[in-house]
Amino acid sequence: MASVVVIGPGAIGGVLAALAHERGHDVTLAVRTPFDVLRVRSGADGEERSVPAAIRTDPASVGPADWVILTTKAQDTASAAGWLKATTGPGTVVVVAQNGVDQDRRVEGLVHPDATAVPAVVVLGAEAVEPGRIVHHGYGRLTVPDGAWVSGLSALVSGGDDGVEVVGSPDYRTDAWRKLISNAVANPITALTMRRNDVLAEPQTADLVLGLSREVVAVARAEGADLSEDDVTTLRNHYATMPAGTGTSMLYDRLAGRPTEHEYLTGAVVAAGQRHGVPTPLNATMLALLRSM
Ligand SMILES: NC(=O)C1=CN([C@@H]2O[C@H](COP(=O)(O)OP(=O)(O)OC[C@H]3O[C@@H](n4cnc5c(N)ncnc54)[C@H](OP(=O)(O)O)[C@@H]3O)[C@@H](O)[C@H]2O)C=CC1
Numbered sequence: 001m002a003s004v005v006v007i008g009p010g011a012i013g014g015v016l017a018a019l020a021h022e023r024g025h026d027v028t029l030a031v032r033t034p035f036d037v038l039r040v041r042s043g044a045d046g047e048e049r050s051v052p053a054a055i056r057t058d059p060a061s062v063g064p065a066d067w068v069i070l071t072t073k074a075q076d077t078a079s080a081a082g083w084l085k086a087t088t089g090p091g092t093v094v095v096v097a098q099n100g101v102d103q104d105r106r107v108e109g110l111v112h113p114d115a116t117a118v119p120a121v122v123v124l125g126a127e128a129v130e131p132g133r134i135v136h137h138g139y140g141r142l143t144v145p146d147g148a149w150v151s152g153l154s155a156l157v158s159g160g161d162d163g164v165e166v167v168g169s170p171d172y173r174t175d176a177w178r179k180l181i182s183n184a185v186a187n188p189i190t191a192l193t194m195r196r197n198d199v200l201a202e203p204q205t206a207d208l209v210l211g212l213s214r215e216v217v218a219v220a221r222a223e224g225a226d227l228s229e230d231d232v233t234t235l236r237n238h239y240a241t242m243p244a245g246t247g248t249s250m251l252y253d254r255l256a257g258r259p260t261e262h263e264y265l266t267g268a269v270v271a272a273g274q275r276h277g278v279p280t281p282l283n284a285t286m287l288a289l290l291r292s293m
């Protein structure tokens with residue numbers, strides 16, 4: 001049994017915490033807005049399970065753990081500094097399960113110097129409908145760089161009918177940028193239109209989806225990621241077949257009136273484009289709109 005602290009058990013952290021608890025691990029939830037018990041539902045009509053993991057609101061009440069899974073929004077990482085300091089020690093593996101690229105750099109200087117920070121690409125559809133109450137809309141995969149942590153992370157959250165697959169990648173940079181295509185397309189379009197993902201498959205958004213994706217691929221290639229037009233095609237096919245009713249984390253934030261993560265998604269694309277002299281006019285336009293929301 002491993003000790004696991006999930007910092008920010010909202011949509012993603014709630015699902016991962018439930019899985020680790022149900023697999024017999026000692027799970028602590030490090031929360032900002034308190035709730036009585038974590039509840040996770042698989043699918044909008046599925047059965048809701050209660051997850052009696054320990055809930056803590058004060059970093060002084062926790063100590064170093066084997067695993068720390070950070071699932072706050074990227075812009076909230078700095079506000080979790082107290083938790084990261086209290087829960088990490090020599091040997092702690094800190095999985096930064098957030099969208100964007102270079103997630104591990106976000107915790108530099110915030111974790112114990114002998115802890116290991118591991119970035120994770122999260123492919124998992126989930127929604128926090130209220131603090132501590134999560135709907136897992138479907139699928140689940142964490143992609144991390146190849147390394148010793150892959151089997152340990154699998155033991156926390158994989159297996160069974162509802163487990164999350166953990167994949168060790170030999171080319172994590174490419175995987176992170178591939179995921180960022182989706183986050184620079186789907187997240188802004190759904191958040192700005194206040195529509196669920198079906199908006200991405202409609203004819204009036206087709207040129208925008210294509211143009212935004214191609215800009216991200218061009219920037220990603222300049223960053224050393226091995227992406228191509230095939231990745232754009234794959235994404236468009238994916239949008240054509242997505243289950244009805246799903247949305248994006250940025251849409252859920254906008255619906256709930258919370259700050260959005262755009263600086264770490266569209267903002268990261270525009271900033272990298274500027275570094276490499278790769279034009280990103282469509283992403284820059286989206287960024288201006290997102291900043292004005
Ligand atoms: N939801 C999804 O389908 C997907 C999300 N992602 C990515 O995963 C990451 C997590 O997203 P998601 O789970 O949707 O986000 P949520 O907003 O649902 O959850 C984030 C949680 O972090 C908590 N939090 C924020 N700051 C702190 C803090 N200082 N201390 C403790 N808790 C804190 C929030 O608390 P409070 O209740 O107070 O707001 C909230 O419960 C993001 O990077 C997102 O882009 C990736 C793939 C899909």
Ligand SMILES: CC(C)(CO)C(=O)C(=O)O
Pocket residue numbers: 099122123124125182183186187247248249250
């Ligand atoms: C589900 C997905 C892939 C949409 O881009 C996502 O990462 C998010 O909601 O943030």
